[in-house]
Amino acid sequence: MQTAGDAAPLELCIESKTYLSADGTPVEVVRGLKLRLEAGSFGALIGPSGCGKTTILRIAAGLDPDFRGEIRTPGAGRLGIVFQEPRLLPWRTVEQNIRLALPAGDSAADLTELVDILGLGSHLARYPGELSLGLARRTAIARAFAGRPDFLLLDEPFVSLDQAIADRLRDELVALTTRTRVTTLFVTHDLDEAIQLSDRLFLLCDRPTRIIAEKSLPPSRGKRDKDIVASIGDEMRRLVSQMAAG
Amino acid sequence: MTRIYSLAILIAGWALAAALVQSRLLPGPLTVGTTMLADLRSGELPFHMACTLGRVIISFAIAMILGIVAGYAMGRSKTADRYADPWLTVLLNMPALVTIIFAYIWIGLNETAAILAVAVNKLPNVIVIMREGARALDPELDEMARAFKFSLLTRVRHVTIPQFAPYLAACSRSGLSIVWKIVLVVELIGRPNGVGFVLGSAFSLFDMAQILSYAICFIVLMLVIEGYLVQPLERRANRWRRRPA
Numbered sequence: 001m002q003t004a005g006d007a008a009p010l011e012l013c014i015e016s017k018t019y020l021s022a023d024g025t026p027v028e029v030v031r032g033l034k035l036r037l038e039a040g041s042f043g044a045l046i047g048p049s050g051c052g053k054t055t056i057l058r059i060a061a062g063l064d065p066d067f068r069g070e071i072r073t074p075g076a077g078r079l080g081i082v083f084q085e086p087r088l089l090p091w092r093t094v095e096q097n098i099r100l101a102l103p104a105g106d107s108a109a110d111l112t113e114l115v116d117i118l119g120l121g122s123h124l125a126r127y128p129g130e131l132s133l134g135l136a137r138r139t140a141i142a143r144a145f146a147g148r149p150d151f152l153l154l155d156e157p158f159v160s161l162d163q164a165i166a167d168r169l170r171d172e173l174v175a176l177t178t179r180t181r182v183t184t185l186f187v188t189h190d191l192d193e194a195i196q197l198s199d200r201l202f203l204l205c206d207r208p209t210r211i212i213a214e215k216s217l218p219p220s221r222g223k224r225d226k227d228i229v230a231s232i233g234d235e236m237r238r239l240v241s242q243m244a245a246g
Numbered sequence: 247m248t249r250i251y252s253l254a255i256l257i258a259g260w261a262l263a264a265a266l267v268q269s270r271l272l273p274g275p276l277t278v279g280t281t282m283l284a285d286l287r288s289g290e291l292p293f294h295m296a297c298t299l300g301r302v303i304i305s306f307a308i309a310m311i312l313g314i315v316a317g318y319a320m321g322r323s324k325t326a327d328r329y330a331d332p333w334l335t336v337l338l339n340m341p342a343l344v345t346i347i348f349a350y351i352w353i354g355l356n357e358t359a360a361i362l363a364v365a366v367n368k369l370p371n372v373i374v375i376m377r378e379g380a381r382a383l384d385p386e387l388d389e390m391a392r393a394f395k396f397s398l399l400t401r402v403r404h405v406t407i408p409q410f411a412p413y414l415a416a417c418s419r420s421g422l423s424i425v426w427k428i429v430l431v432v433e434l435i436g437r438p439n440g441v442g443f444v445l446g447s448a449f450s451l452f453d454m455a456q457i458l459s460y461a462i463c464f465i466v467l468m469l470v471i472e473g474y475l476v477q478p479l480e481r482r483a484n485r486w487r488r489r490p491a
Contacts (some may be wrong), residue, residue: 103395131486147394
C-alpha cells in the first residue's frame with residue numbers, strides 16, 4: 001500500500017478544450033483551467049450540470065488527447081475510474097468484471113477484503129443484468145480499486161440512487177480512499193456531498209469552464225456532521241454569489 | 247414427441263402416395279431406405295458426403311474470416327465504407343451461377359475454383375451483417391477498456407467478441423444454409439465427386455431413389471450440425487442474458 005509521500009501531485013492545466021457540435025460549430029468547453037491536487041488527497045470538482053465536468057475528467061484520464069494544455073498524473077499511472085454509468089461488461093460476472101481490470105501479472109489477486117467492504121460477497125457469480133443499480137455501482141467501484149490505483153477518478157457515481165444507499169456508498173468510499181491513500185478526483189454537482197467527502201473543493205463556472213474558487217477543508221473528511229457541512233456550504237455559496245456579482 | 251409424430255405423418259403420407267402412384271418417379275420410403283443402406287455399405291455415400299462437407303467447411307471458413315475483417319473495417323471506418331460499398335452491392339446482386347462460371351473459366355475446373363466460388367457467394371452476406379455489428383459496438387465500453395489499459399487480447403476476447411456474438415450467430419446460421427446449397431451447384435457443374443455430382447448423374451438417369459436418399463442424408467447431416475453445433479454455441483454466447491420472466 002502506498003503512502004502520500006511517494007507520489008507526485010496531480011496537475012491539470014487545460015488552456016482550452018473545444019469540440020464540434022452536431023451542426024459543425026465549435027463549442028469551447030474549458031478555458032484556462034488550472035488544478036493542483038496534493039498526492040493522497042481527495043479533491044472534488046463541483047459545478048452546474050453540463051459545465052464540462054465530465055470533459056475535464058476524460059482529459060485527466062487520458063481518454064481525450066484533443067486539447068491544448070498539459071496534465072501530470074500522480075504515481076505510476078495506474079488509473080482507477082468509476083464512470084457515471086457503471087459500464088460493466090454485461091456478459092461477464094461481477095467477479096470477472098472486477099478481475100479483468102487487474103494488471104496483467106496480478107490477475108489472481110485476493111479480492112476478499114475489497115469485496116467484503118463493498119458488500120458484494122454474495123453477488124460475485126451474478127451477471128450485471130441481474131443487479132440493482134446500487135450493486136452495479138458497487139461493482140464499478142470495486143473494479144476501480146481492484147488494481148490498487150495510484151490515481152482515482154469518479155464521475156458522479158452516486159446519482160439516481162436512493163438516499164440511504166448513496167449514504168452507505170459514500171461511507172464505503174471514504175473508508176476505501178482513506179485506507180489506500182489514493183489521489184482522488186471526484187466530480188459532482190452536489191455541494192453537500194462534496195463537502196462531506198473531500199479535502200479540497202474546486203468550484204467551476206458555466207462553460208467555457210474554469211476554476212472560480214478553491215477551498216481546503218479541515219480534517220477529517222467523512223466524519224463532518226450536518227452543521228459543519230451546512231456552514232461550509234453557506235460560506236461557499238456566499239463566495240460564489242460574490243464572485244458572480246463582482 | 248410432437249416432432250416425432252409430425253415426422254411419422256410425413257413419412258406415412260409419402261408411403262401412401264408412393265403406393266397409390268406406383269411409379270419409378272416416386273419411390274416409397276422402403277425403396278429409398280434400401281438404396282441408402284446399399285450406398286452406405288459400399289462407402290459411396292459417406293465418400294461423397296465427406297467431399298461435400300469438406301468443401302462446405304473450407305469455403306464457410308474463408309467467407310467468415312474475410313467477411314469479418316471486411317465488415318469490421320467498413321463498420322468502423324467511414325472512408326472504407328464509402329469505397330467498398332459499391333463493390334459490396336455488386337457482389338450482393340451477382341447471381342451465384344455467374345460467380346461459379348467465372349471461377350471455373352478463370353481458375354480452371356479444380357478444387358480452388360469450386361471453393362472460391364462458394365466463398366465469394368457467401369462473402370457479401372457476412373460483410374453486411376458484420377458491418378452492422380461493428381457499427382453497434384459500444385464506444386463507452388471501449389473507453390472503459392482503454393481507461394483500465396486492457397491488453398489487446400483481453401479487449402478482443404471480453405469486450406469485442408461478446409458484442410459481435412449475436413451477429414456472428416446470425417451470419418453463421420444464414421451462411422451455412424447458403425453455403426451448402428451453393429456447394430451442390432458447384433459440384434453439379436464442375437466436380438467429379440460430392441453430393442451435387444451424384445445428384446447430377448442420378449438426374450440424367452432419372453434415378454429418383456438415389457436422388458432422394460442423398461438429399462435426405464444431406465439434410466439430416468445439416469440438421470445435426472445446426473442442432474448440435476450452431477445452436478449450443480449460440481446458447482452459450484447468450485447465457486448472460488436475463489431469461490424472460
